[in-house]
Each structure stands twice: as structure tokens, then as C-alpha cells.
Amino acid sequence: MTYMDNVRDLELLTMLARYGSFTDVALEAGISQPAVSQAIRRLEKRLGTRLVQRQRFGAGDGTQLTQSGRTVVDHVGQALDLINSLPEALAARTGIRRRTIGLPPIISSLLSSGQGRQGQCEPDKNTTVETIGSQKLLSQIEAHRVDYGAVASVDESLSVDGVETTKLASFPFGMVCTQSMVDRLGTAGMTSLHPEDLSMLPGDVPFATLNRDFVHAQAAQRLIHLSEPVSHLIEVSDVETLKLVTTSGLVCSLITSAGVHPGDGLRFIPFAGDDMPRFNIFLFNDTKREAFHEDVEEVHAFSDYATSRLSSVA
Incomplete structure (x- = not known):
């Protein structure tokens, strides 16, 4: 054996x-x-x-x-x-109910920004918050390892077996860079971009985006490959690093408008067109988990809070 x-x-x-x-x-x-x-x-x-x-x-x-x-x-x-599933099984044996909430970094930032507080999202000692990219989080949702939360997708609808999903908000993807880079590219007067516009930009300007743990990688495949191979992209593993390399003035970045804030000092130019991918945010709730019925009010409170916060920034 x-x-x-x-x-x-x-x-x-x-x-x-x-x-x-x-x-x-x-x-x-x-x-x-x-x-x-x-x-x-x-x-x-x-x-x-x-x-x-x-x-x-x-x-x-x-x-x-x-x-x-x-x-x-x-x-x-x-x-x-x-x-x-051992942690859940042990918690059930001891009578302690543990929860795992999924909130990707950009969505978490949206929910906690402004004057309001992220009340329903603040974890206690029996709650774990998964702050990972939406693409990586989706694999956790499909494996039924996350109870509820919010996740992003470039698709207009999100269907996962045994999981309720509701679309809450939608934000465009776009090119973001410093004002000095805008001047260098000659895009100062542009209010929107089409993928073919990228081919007219200087060829020595590198692009950066988030890696495949995030839905940005899928958006990049749909957008930038039309004029430049995706392999030419610089991929980073977190939002803060992406903003850091962008504010250095050395690169242009592909990011959703949901990830850019006025205080970042960056110029955001959205991609326009009906077929352009968008950063769509969905509420998800795993109906296969044992505590599904016990968490109805909690999930409703989270949904109401998230809807309110996202509607104020969309």
C-alpha cells in the first residue's frame, strides 16, 4: 500500500x-x-x-x-x-459559527471609502475576510469555500452552481497615467479611448496591469491584444504596486475606474464602445453552506450597505 x-x-x-x-x-x-x-x-x-x-x-x-x-x-x-472543510467541521462540533467573507481589494476599498464605515464588513474573531483578486476569489466561490461577499467579473452575468449572484454596479476599464505621461502621449484632449487608439501611442511606452488573480488580466486580453501582444504587459500582484509604478510616470496602466481615486493624482481615460469589457460587481451568497438560512438577515444587511455605497460612487 x-x-x-x-x-x-x-x-x-x-x-x-x-x-x-x-x-x-x-x-x-x-x-x-x-x-x-x-x-x-x-x-x-x-x-x-x-x-x-x-x-x-x-x-x-x-x-x-x-x-x-x-x-x-x-x-x-x-x-x-x-x-x-475541517475548520468548519470543528466549528460546528464546538457550536461556534465561522464565516468567510470575500471582498477583493478594489471592492473593499469602495465599500470602506467616504465618510461611512464598512460596518457590516468588519470582521470579528469568528470571521475571515478574503481580500484577494476577483479571479482568484471566484475559484474559491466555485469550490464553496467562501460564505458571501462581493466579486467582480468582466461578464455581464455571473452564474455559479449553488451560489446566488446579484449584479450591484458596473465601472469602465481605462488607461490611467500621470499628467506628464498624458502630455508625452498627446492624449490631453481625449475623453475616451478605443483599443485601436493604443496602436497610435508611442511604442516605447510600457503598459502595466494586475496579474491573472484579478479580472484585469481578462480585460487586457480583450483590449490590448488588438494592438499589442499581451506578453508585452508588465503584470503586478496588487493594486498599490500598480498605482506606485503608474505614479512614477514610467508606465501607463490598465485599471478600472473603481480602483482610481481623486487623491491618486492620476488621469483616467475610459475605453468606450458597447463591446468593451466592464468591471461588473456582483453580490454572491453560497446557498449550499449549512449556515445559509441563519445568515439571511446578515447577508441582506451587507447587500443593502454595499448597494448604497456603490451607488454613491458609480
Whole structure:
């Protein structure tokens, strides 16, 4: 009988099945790419079979699971879900109800900005707030690891099995830069942009945006690839870093207007057109969780507060 003594290695294999790239798994897990490779090799040695078909040198970072690899992923998925549900199971045994609220950084900033307070969003000792990018948060929602909150999508509707979703607000994406960069680009008189306008900008001006943990990466694929390969983008891992490199005057950034505030000292030019992606904010509420009926009033209070705050800034 083969015993598995490293759950983390199994998690990394399931992530590799999802992303198909050692580099992407390393970014997601916050570890080095060699560490991911070593984890897969440990599993292959433990199980005595090849799990991943690696591309030859020069073929890129893409990978494909072997039949054995797919079999392992199919079997461990349910086991990993049970392990991840241990905190909830222990809380239920002790009579303590724990909640996980999802609020991506930009949405959290919107809800806590202004004179009002984010009352319903302030966590107590039994509440965890996931402040991660919407794209990453969506994977947590789909796995039913988050109770309720708000998430963004570039799609006009959001459908997740076992999760109620309601659209609350919508904001445009656009190009943001300093006034000196505006003067350099010659866009001072422009009130909106179309993707084809990017091809007319100086070719030596780099663009930056948020990485694939955020919906900005999807927006970039729909917008900038029309005139410039997405691989030319500088991707950063958080909103504050994106603003920092933008205010340096060295880059232009792709960001939603929801992430730009008057005090940032930046000029925002929205992308215009009916087919342009937008930063759509949805309330979500997992109906499969045990405490769903107990949290009805709490979720309604959160929804009312979020609707009020977002309507004041939309």
C-alpha cells in the first residue's frame, strides 16, 4: 500500500491540472517554479508512475497530465475538499459559527471609502475576510469555500452552481497615467479611448496591469491584444504596486475606474464602445453552506450597505 505523506504536493498537482503551467502554479502558490517541479517529482516517485508530460526544451512552459496524472487528480479532489472543510467541521462540533467573507481589494476599498464605515464588513474573531483578486476569489466561490461577499467579473452575468449572484454596479476599464505621461502621449484632449487608439501611442511606452488573480488580466486580453501582444504587459500582484509604478510616470496602466481615486493624482481615460469589457460587481451568497438560512438577515444587511455605497460612487 502506498501512503501519501504530503498533502501540499497533491494540491500542487491539482493546480497544475487547472493551469497547465509550472510558472502559473508557482505564482498561485507563492513558491518558486523549481519547488513545484520537485513536488511533482516526489509524487511520481511515491506513486511509481509519470504524472505529467513535460514539453521538450524550447516548447514553452505548457504541460499536460498523463492518464495516471488525471486519475490521481480525479481521486484526490474530494479528499482535498474534506481537508479544507475541517475548520468548519470543528466549528460546528464546538457550536461556534465561522464565516468567510470575500471582498477583493478594489471592492473593499469602495465599500470602506467616504465618510461611512464598512460596518457590516468588519470582521470579528469568528470571521475571515478574503481580500484577494476577483479571479482568484471566484475559484474559491466555485469550490464553496467562501460564505458571501462581493466579486467582480468582466461578464455581464455571473452564474455559479449553488451560489446566488446579484449584479450591484458596473465601472469602465481605462488607461490611467500621470499628467506628464498624458502630455508625452498627446492624449490631453481625449475623453475616451478605443483599443485601436493604443496602436497610435508611442511604442516605447510600457503598459502595466494586475496579474491573472484579478479580472484585469481578462480585460487586457480583450483590449490590448488588438494592438499589442499581451506578453508585452508588465503584470503586478496588487493594486498599490500598480498605482506606485503608474505614479512614477514610467508606465501607463490598465485599471478600472473603481480602483482610481481623486487623491491618486492620476488621469483616467475610459475605453468606450458597447463591446468593451466592464468591471461588473456582483453580490454572491453560497446557498449550499449549512449556515445559509441563519445568515439571511446578515447577508441582506451587507447587500443593502454595499448597494448604497456603490451607488454613491458609480
